[in-house]
Amino acid sequence: xxxxxxxxxxxxxxxxxxxxxxxxxxxxxxxxxxxxxxxxxxxxxxxxxxxxxxxxxxxxxxxxxxxxxxxxxxxxxxxxxxxxxxxxxxxxxxxxxxxxxxxxxxxxxxxxxxxxxxxxxxxxxxxxxxxxxxxxxxxxxxxxxxxxxxxxxxxxxxxxxxxxxxxxxxxxxxxxxxxxxxxxxxxx
Amino acid sequence: xxxxxxxxxxxxxxxxxxxxxxxxxxxxxxxxxxxxxxxxxxxxxxxxxxxxxxxxxxxxxxxxxxxxxxxxxxxxxxxxxxxxxxxxxxxxxxxxxxxxxxxxxxxxxxxxxxxxxxxxxxxxxxxxxxxxxxxxxxxxxxxxxxxxxxxxxxxxxxxxxxxxxxxxxxxxxxxxxxxxxxxxxxxx
DNA sequence: CGCATATTGGAACGATCGGTGCAAGATGTG
DNA sequence: CACATCTTGCACCGATCGTTCCAATATGCG
Numbered sequence: 001x002x003x004x005x006x007x008x009x010x011x012x013x014x015x016x017x018x019x020x021x022x023x024x025x026x027x028x029x030x031x032x033x034x035x036x037x038x039x040x041x042x043x044x045x046x047x048x049x050x051x052x053x054x055x056x057x058x059x060x061x062x063x064x065x066x067x068x069x070x071x072x073x074x075x076x077x078x079x080x081x082x083x084x085x086x087x088x089x090x091x092x093x094x095x096x097x098x099x100x101x102x103x104x105x106x107x108x109x110x111x112x113x114x115x116x117x118x119x120x121x122x123x124x125x126x127x128x129x130x131x132x133x134x135x136x137x138x139x140x141x142x143x144x145x146x147x148x149x150x151x152x153x154x155x156x157x158x159x160x161x162x163x164x165x166x167x168x169x170x171x172x173x174x175x176x177x178x179x180x181x182x183x184x185x186x187x188x
Numbered sequence: 189x190x191x192x193x194x195x196x197x198x199x200x201x202x203x204x205x206x207x208x209x210x211x212x213x214x215x216x217x218x219x220x221x222x223x224x225x226x227x228x229x230x231x232x233x234x235x236x237x238x239x240x241x242x243x244x245x246x247x248x249x250x251x252x253x254x255x256x257x258x259x260x261x262x263x264x265x266x267x268x269x270x271x272x273x274x275x276x277x278x279x280x281x282x283x284x285x286x287x288x289x290x291x292x293x294x295x296x297x298x299x300x301x302x303x304x305x306x307x308x309x310x311x312x313x314x315x316x317x318x319x320x321x322x323x324x325x326x327x328x329x330x331x332x333x334x335x336x337x338x339x340x341x342x343x344x345x346x347x348x349x350x351x352x353x354x355x356x357x358x359x360x361x362x363x364x365x366x367x368x369x370x371x372x373x374x375x376x
Numbered sequence: 377c378g379c380a381t382a383t384t385g386g387a388a389c390g391a392t393c394g395g396t397g398c399a400a401g402a403t404g405t406g
Numbered sequence: 407c408a409c410a411t412c413t414t415g416c417a418c419c420g421a422t423c424g425t426t427c428c429a430a431t432a433t434g435c436g
């Protein structure tokens with residue numbers, strides 16, 4: 001049971017990410033993290049550092065997992081800004097509908113708990129949200145939106161994304177979330 | 189210091205509500221609640237019961253505080269459904285802009301932490317969200333929307349409300365939030 | 377094989393968690 | 407004044423928190 005690592009580091013990080021995602025930072029106790037990852041406390045600490053560091057690595061893992069999906073959805077040539085919005089939100093809807101991952105969105109859960117995070121965690125959360133906004137803005141510009149339009153629509157799409165996460169956590173159905181997303185994509 | 193109550197029960201509840209609002213249920217420790225209310229542990233427990241009961245009473249206090257404002261904004265005769273949406277979201281914007289209360293929205297913070305709440309807390313949160321939706325739907329019907337339109341617009345306005353709370357927590361400015369609200373009210 | 381290295385499970389740390397018990401004392405009633 | 411009632415401050419409870427330490431041991435290298 002000892003000598004060389006007995007587990008897959010990336011898979012363990014993926015599971016830890018799910019624990020933070022489901023429970024939020026405060027309620028993601030070390031016991032829940034060890035149980036969720038299958039690792040012992042020693043392995044957790046020696047591999048990822050303390051809870052705050054593991055949380056930040058989970059956030060980065062979250063970005064690495066879903067960033068390519070959003071990137072692909074945004075990359076294709078889009079006939080209009082609203083098509084960009086629809087494509088983006090569809091990725092979010094697909095993620096939320098995935099029964100293999102917790103409800104909502106790790107980034108949104110973390111954002112609402114910002115006062116409970118340390119300075120590094122807060123900074124990572126804010127940086128990731130800003131990154132999403134910038135990515136959206138870029139894609140909207142590429143789809144023919146002017147600067148002001150792109151900035152406003154990026155902000156509103158980010159907002160819709162957050163709202164889908166909250167409603168999902170509150171128990172709203174996939175159909176209701178799809179209704180919200182469709183309305184958000186119905187823009188001039 | 190003893191004999192008859194040395195504090196105003198309602199004011200203490202208001203302050204406890206602010207603690208839950210700012211920190212969320214998990215991070216609202218008894219110590220933070222005693223410090224925030226100015227009460228001793230004995231007074232807290234004898235007056236409000238345990239933490240879960242105090243949380244539920246804080247949620248109800250939240251509703252009692254802001255329900256009348258939303259009710260008033262929704263009651264007036266509105267020329268169109270979109271006017272209803274604008275009036276509703278303006279109340280939310282005003283609350284968020286109030287420097288005397290924490291960022292975001294107690295109900296939204298609680299909704300994202302639903303897995304951390306006990307069954308009673310979850311039920312109250314869900315019931316309150318449903319209540320908001322019903323109130324919105326009613327006002328939209330009164331403003332001339334047909335049933336399907338009212339249902340969809342109520343859902344979307346609820347969603348926008350949640351998104352404003354999340355963005356507020358993430359540090360977005362009042363102007364940015366107003367932009368999101370204005371776009372949400374710009375509907376057919 | 378022998379030894380340094382790396383990893384593991386588990387015990388243990390002090391701090392904090394939510395919650396309870398109780399003595400002290402101020403108040404209202406007689 | 408005497409007494410029952412109520413509230414308060416504070417100590418204290420077991421449980422859990424995040425974190426550290428350490429003995430045990432499997433591995434890779436010489």
